Amino acid sequence: MKKRDLLISFLLLMGFSACNDNDSSGDDKDKGRELSAEWYTGGKLGTTFINVNTSSAYEQATPIVEEDAAMNAAFMRGESLFENNYIEGTDPGAPRTGLGPAFVRNSCIACHPGYGHGKRMDRYRANDFGNGYLLVVYDKDTDAYVPELTGMPQTKAIAPFLPPVDENGIKIEWLSYTDKYGNTFPDGETYQLIYPEVTIDPAYINTDPKPKNYDVRLEATIGIYGTGLLDAIHDDSLRLEYTRQQARGYCQGRIGKDITEADGTTHPGRFTYALSRGTLQNGPGANAIWNITSVTRSDRTKNYITGAWAKAMSQNLDIQAKLAKSEEEIYSELMSQNLEPEMSDDDYIDFMIWHRGLAVPAARNLDDEEVQKGKKVFNSIGCTACHRPSWITGPDNYTGDPMVAGKLPRYPYQTIWPYSDLLQHRLEMKNNIRTGWCRTTPLWGRGLSEQCTGAGDHLHDMRARNYIEAIMWHGGEAEKSVEKFRALSKTERDAVVKFLESI
Template sequence: MGRRITRIPVFLLFSLVLLMSTSCKNDDGPDNPGNSELPEEYYAGGKLGTTTVNNISTAYEQPTPAIDNAGMGLTFMIGESYVEKSFNTNTSGKFFGLGPVYERGSCIICHPGYGHSKRTEKINSKEYGSGYHLRMIDKDTEEFVPEMTHAVLTHAVAPFLPPVDEKGIKIDWKEHTDEFGNKFPDGETYSLIYPEVTIDPAYINTDPKPTNYVVKLQSSLPLYGTGLIDAIPTDSILAEYRRQKARGRNMNDAIYDPANYHTALDGTKHPGRFSYNLSFAPLQGNSGATFLWGSLGITNPHFRHNDISEAYARAMSRNKDVQEALGMDEEAVFAELMRNDLPIEMDADEYASVMTWQRGLAVPAARNLDDPEVQKGKKAFYSIGCTSCHRPSWTTGPDEYKGDPLVTDKLPRYPYQKIWPYSDLMHHRLEMVNDIHTGWCRTSPLWGRGLSQLCSGNGDHLHDMRARNYTEAIMWHGGDAKFARDKFRALSKEDRDALMKFLESI
């Protein structure tokens, strides 16, 4: 069951370098800041984290200036190749190592153009842009069911069966009418939908099978700018939590209890800042190490076991076809699946290159901020209270975390940059119908989202992509965000449209 990934041939790397050098040249200007001096808010990721390429379909895929400054361009492209290529089950050759169970064959399927996934009517994890993750949640405890891992994996390498065969998954999109009858005071209407997901037990391959559960959808998140969020000091995150707590906001206190901090690879403790569930921090810690391991099954020096449950291993070990194919009895199959010393398929250098890429993706520069309509929308955005959760800017710290020895001093750094993610990075409740698991959801960063249709092929929003445009996303807001939603609803159509223009520009 060992698997191996080989490095990219030198001739291919040379061609990539040539392509990069010829395709990323753009004139400086408001839409392409480059080295010209513009108002600071144009540099959404700061001077070290903002791409000079904008308004093209690859705007999310560019390296930060910090990558170029540090001479890491080639390493960035090597890491990028692991994200863009499809892994396989061959016994030798490039990009070998898929399985034994997996969620996607490549990362780019789930993160189209390095943005977020699209809303879909049916689970098809081989379709480009279909980036839904399924969560099976116990109805009573609200914990993940023990028969599954956190993400429900829907594919397997023969002779194994997937934990859940996606042919048994059904998504029903339901219409919802809100307390306002889906209508603004001026008569304009909007539509709201939400998903309900069911799984036919016949397509579940665990022993025992889970019962008494609900299924939740979560979409993939944009990948650009994660290195900049990673560079925000923990003290700043905690200060934001205390500030909002003092204002009487409803906060998820457990996230900021040191007893619940995430343990990084070096043993240090950190409150969460990544994912809808704030389930990862720092990027160089477990979140980075799980990037290929969790979805594709690619082992690395940090993770040398399969991402499976004991219930799945037991079901496969009792499967006669599996026993026959492997030439093992039940206990031998079970022991093999549960090993903690599997061969390393992505070595330390390869892993470091993926981390360089992950931390090196730039944020697109803001656009058209001097446009009168955008300025009008910005005024409305601030005046109705959106910034209470969508905090406009942060300042990074010295960015000197050294917790992962495999990447220490090998990654781009973003010290003391003023960045504009438009998120407080906190947990809030939106109180939606068929809400996210636990009801708590991180405020989504808004930077670059106006380019989503261009770069990712969709303009969907919220944790399960139920909102097909910004208006629907805002009208789904509840909890502490109700006051801003209601003020948005009271705006004139002209001001609502201007606010949309502002969101598309940042």
């Protein structure tokens, strides 16, 4: 079906009323209907109008990818790498081999159901589909990750090895929480709040030494659609936002040095809750396709493991007997920095074309009267102080990693609407995120989470089961806005939720 026909079908289905805006495209004007810039959440080059009312809304390619036959073919190949399992073995004739020796998941989609956020879970089992939880095991005194485990601790291993953390020793308990308002709005409407308490029995940690003085938190995977558009924002634009926020008294102490990445370039952080990644090419996906599965490639020729785990495995007499190797041989092989690549360069390039080529679903129902009312209220109570509505991308000329430079989709000078300042703030929640600082999650497309992932959970550990709970968990720098939200009528609160569901 032609794009023109798809867009007409979308407009008819959504019941658009005519709009007037000079930013509308000529193609839209030809149909007698004009869409303002906000409908194009990812800009004209990064927004999809295809299947926005289906479970595959997050899975579509950007227009710039669709219009390039070679790039679209690479996108489809990259998608298969995301969706299919990696398996044990090194047979060059078998697809997607090389899993392990220790790993977090055996596929990417296991953590990102429907390409969205992970679901809230009552237990930690890597093989439970939709469990996007990553364990965060950190020192209570320093907030640093414990050195005995990887930053994303693994709970699976290839026999005869034992997992660094045995899932049987992980306990997740969801506890009720009553806030200072008694979980009640001034008009009498009530809400419920819950939060996770996570523990790991040290007897189920297979490292030498075992970590001590540690605490555990959960972090859920983020939605991956539209990350290429965020990547296209110029570094200087991020720095200007840092300066603006700091002048307002926000983000104090969280504006530090640029991040030096694997390709040697430096950039301000924009990805992960911790703002630990500056570009997508060195960021979450590029890193995760290696460290989640521990599948090596030409620029990652080592296992994603720690010396403490390798030591425990190499000293295990059962493992020595089953492998018929000495302690020294096992340790040396596990810790080698020059392993054979298990993922080809071509596959990695296709994966990154897919990753950067994922579109953002178009906004829905923006001309609805209640949605418009909710937008005005959202703006008036100060939510946009952190959930910055729009950005303009830069020239988008990435010149870092030579393996992918010049081969990826580009989105120059697009107005995009992620509703995030891409900075960290303190929300002061019970059992807070590690360090207490969390990047503002982009809100675009989140209203489609239920239909795409089967769950509408929110926040870094998915503790909020709906928008109201998510808002009421906000404290710290957002507390003034929460106070204003509480003072709204129920009709106004519902309108804010309706607006959030539409963007």
